[in-house]
Amino acid sequence: MTRAPSPELLSALEALLGPKGFTDDADTMAPWLTDWRGKYHGAAAAMLSPASTDEVSAIVRLCAEAGAAIVPQGGNSGMVGGATPDVSGTQFLLSMRRMNKIRSIGRDSGFAVVEAGVILEHFHEAALAQGLRFPLTLGGKGSATIGGLVSTNAGGTQVLRHGTMRALVAGIEAVLPDGSVFHGLAPLKKDNRGYDLRHLLCGAEGTLGIITAACLRLVPAAAARRTAWIGLKSPDDALLLLRQLDGAIGRELEGFEIVPHTCLDAVLRHVPQTRAPLGDHHPWYALVELAGDNGDTLDTALQAELAAALDAQLIGDAAIAKSDRESEDFWRLRDSISEAERAEGPAIQHDISVPVDLMPSFIADNAKRLADTFPGVRALSFGHLGDGNVHHHVQPPIDSDGAAWLAAHGQAASRLVYTHVIELGGSISAEHGIGQMKRDILAELDSPARLAALYGVKNGLDPKRLFNPGKLIA
Incomplete structure (x- = not known):
């Protein structure tokens, strides 16, 4: 059972973190007490902003001794209220945004060690500067943080080729509910020491541990990409096209998205400076992206497969982006659907x-x-x-x-x-x-077996229910 923080605990945390890391000012905390969608609103005893793993560990030890609950938060861009405290005002909001260092990027090893507060877009830029790429992206890349992405096992538009965040996490550093630090950043290919704590913490939504850093897999920066916007009759035809492209092109097929005409129409009506890539409208569209080392090879493969699909009447029309700018325009149509829907x-x-x-x-x-x-x-x-x-x-x-x-x-x-x-x-x-x-x-x-396992893991690692209470499981 969690308890309201005592004046002594508040004083100890303020002394530990100083003015940059501790605030109980209502106006300062207010923007972080409502989720991104405006659906959930909470309160907090204070907002704690540690600058190091040692500070996170010290915070957790103090709170564990006092029975005070902690709600971790990254960029506050989640979609399910997973980083919003409850309305009691007794929980601490633990902001990881000050832990924003990229500790290392290994050009030869293909791994980077990144702290939890690093913004995804900033990490993309740092990797590209080294000729590498972190192959996970999503619409909220300008605010989403690495810790939040690991904690929610984020997906995005490149999962088809590279997998979800769990597949890209080679190691994790995290503070556990007793304040101990799990040092698991080494990117081991083989490790048979029982349960995989890395995978357990990835997707746990901060209920089992507070991610402080992650070792992430990188891939060489793609020398070329080709993007196509394709008109189709139905999702069934889209699936057939997916199978055709996957069989003929393989790993260079990096993204395959579908969009109904109703969504495209809403984007064109509500989002300025957007235009339809095709002259005629189709019931459905596929947004396809290839990435690889040789642009000519990608061109040849994509054009040949789309021509075959047209001949077979599998697709109605297609436009291939002529530049990176046009590729971004295609993706903007896809990424603006939620914005357009809100306007609807x-x-x-x-x-x-x-x-x-x-x-x-x-x-x-x-x-x-x-x-x-x-x-x-x-x-x-x-x-x-x-x-x-x-x-x-x-x-x-x-x-x-x-x-x-x-x-x-x-x-x-x-x-x-x-x-x-x-x-x-x-x-x-x-x-x-x-x-x-x-x-x-x-x-x-969900199945009783899955739920029993979730409760068992939670009770084993966080028996006092101090980490992100009320999220994932009751």
């Missing part, structure tokens, strides 16, 4: 995954289930078809009061979506985590 009105966002081969049928069948149960409701699916993860958004009927409809039916609509996902052997969270938003539905729908 309220919706329920579902970040789900099912086996890749089942995704087209899920998109069609779930939209029908929703419409049959909630007449007039609309379902939009877009995202990473290549790795079986789409963002499946449910919009209220056009003629309804959107906010009122969501208040009355939103929970039941989400349960319908998630039940269907579980039926197909999928996951109710593909890349954003569970946080507090999906905690209760996870407990309701």
Whole structure:
């Protein structure tokens, strides 16, 4: 059971961290007490901003002795309220943003050691300066931090080739709930000392340990990339195209996203300086990206496969970006969907995954289930078809009061979506985590065996429930 911090604990933490690392000023803390989407609002006894792993360890030891709870936070760009304290005002907000050093980048080894507070975009730039690349990117790269990305096992648009964050983490340094430091940064290819704590901490959302640094895998900077925007009739055709490109091109196929015309249309209406890449509209689009060492080879392969797809009437049209700027314009269309959707009105966002081969049928069948149960409701699916993860958004009927409809039916609509996902052997969270938003539905729908294991691990490592209480599991 956690307790409200005593004046003695507050004084000890203030003395440890100094004015740069300790504040209980309400105005200073306010921006960090609401999640990025504005859905969750909390309070904190103080915001603690350590500058080193030793300071994190000392903070945790003091809080563990006093029974005070800690909520770790990186860039505060999460989607499920996983870094927002509760409303009690008794928890500490632990900001990792001051721990922002890139400790090393190994040009020969292909590994970098990066502290938790480093912003993803800054890490991209530092790696590129060394002729290397960190192959994970997402729309929030300008604010998301490495610690948050590790803690949520982030995905993004390059998972098809390089995997999620867990696949890119070769080592972790973290402070455990008793204040001890797990020194696991060495990028060992073989390590059979039992449970893999690196993988356990990656995706734990700060409930088992506070990530202070990570050893991350790098790849050579791609000399060339080719991006295509392709018009298709359906997700079924998109899947066939994916299989064709994967079989013919292989590892140079780095991204495969799908976008329905309704989403593109919303982007064109609401996001300035955007334009449709194709002259005619198509029911669906695929955004495909290749990356490799030889641009001519990529050109030849992509043009040949798209020509074959056109001849087979698998696709209706295609545009290949003529420059990096045009590639960025294509990706901007994809990355602006959430912004455009917000302008359209309220919706329920579902970040789900099912086996890749089942995704087209899920998109069609779930939209029908929703419409049959909630007449007039609309379902939009877009995202990473290549790795079986789409963002499946449910919009209220056009003629309804959107906010009122969501208040009355939103929970039941989400349960319908998630039940269907579980039926197909999928996951109710593909890349954003569970946080507090999906905690209760996870407990309701997921398998008893999985839940028992999660509780067992939590109780074993954090029996006092001091790390990020109320997130992931109750």
